Amino acid sequence: MSVTGITADGRGSSVSDTRYRELLSAVTSWVEGPGEEWAGRIEATGQVPDSLWKELREAGFLSLAAPVGLGGQGLSFVQWMGLMEVFSRSHASVRMIVHVVNGTWRAMNPHADEQQREKFVRPSVAGELIVAFTLTEPGNGTGADITSSVRRDGDTYYLTGRKHLITFGVRCDYWLLFARIEGSSGSDGTVALLVDRHAPGVVVENTSETLGVHGTDHASLTFTDTPVPVSHRLGAEGDGLAVALGGFLTPSRISVAMSCVGLAGRAQQLAVAYALERTTFGKPLASRQAIAFSLAENEADIAAARALTLQAAEDWQKGSGAAPALSSMAKLTAVDMLTRVTDKALQVHGGIGYWKSMPIERVYRDARAQRFEEGTNEIQKTVIARDLFRRASAGAAEAAAAADVPDPAAAPESLG
Incomplete structure (x- = not known):
């Protein structure tokens, strides 16, 4: 299209x-x-x-x-x-x-x-x-195991289920919500619906009290026979996960990776400035080898994560099939980098960095949220490993075909 x-x-x-x-x-x-x-x-x-x-x-x-x-x-x-x-x-x-x-x-x-x-x-x-992306459920993951369901009656769906951890779920105008046709299983029965924030049969619980990212609202949602016009469905029945994951998740993971790079850059900026201005025993912290080396490691860490994230962005931009796995690699690498950089940046500040009067304190809290956004590290590793083994199997099959020998991946498990 x-x-x-x-x-x-x-x-x-x-x-x-x-x-x-x-x-x-x-x-x-x-x-x-x-x-x-x-x-x-x-x-x-x-x-x-x-x-x-x-x-x-x-x-x-x-x-x-x-x-x-x-x-x-x-x-x-x-x-x-x-x-x-x-x-x-x-x-x-x-x-x-x-x-x-x-x-x-x-x-x-x-x-x-x-x-x-x-x-x-x-x-x-x-x-x-404001459209809030509404996929995650309290008792399930964020894929084909969703259980929020709809039944259709004429030109209306009736939605029942629960969602949670929904960013902007309180203040939004519509929830871009993913559910399944009642009685279906797997991805084939999923639908993507734009649900009016003020539709009947919805209970919205504000769950915005978080460690960091203060001010951003989050919601838990409960739907009971909430009417949604069929005209508010994106794509066909069965396209729900394609809408959720296809054109959104890969670039969003890359964007989160780059946000880690940016926040790490801010932590590094604060730490460098503090190291130059703070004096101990008559010398600036920056003259201490332990501090200088720690900040040097940060700088290299940030540059490496930025390079991988830009590679993932370029691959997605040109439509490369490698982009989904690269997006997970970038996100995994960047969030781990951000953890290291913000920890060292706070350490450079010493005890004073733990006080809310210091900007590094907020940066340190906000950094932790990135480890959950668009999938945990464990999810990213799963995506990367799946792609790794897929490519290895494809390579073995191609080599076997070139040598005109049976494909070992297609051989029966039993030898006898």
């Missing part, structure tokens, strides 16, 4: 180097100026006010990654990752807003018809409609 001559996921889109540098400068100035002021306000109140959403929307920061045909600014995915790195140096809730709004359209657009684009996709790209 294509829109305005480019792919529905925007991979054929890009802006000029001049325009990109202008956007990079604008984002950097905002993050280092108003963004820092917002960070203080969010931490003090625990809230992200509507005025911040409005400011981000009016600055054009919520429509950077989408193609021009959808009302976006047409950045390529690699270009968007450059801005994502900068946004991630800001407060985690700021990063979460721009990450989600600049990404949710990727799940919707490839499966939307033109009426759905007008009603849901374009308003979402414009930041006028």
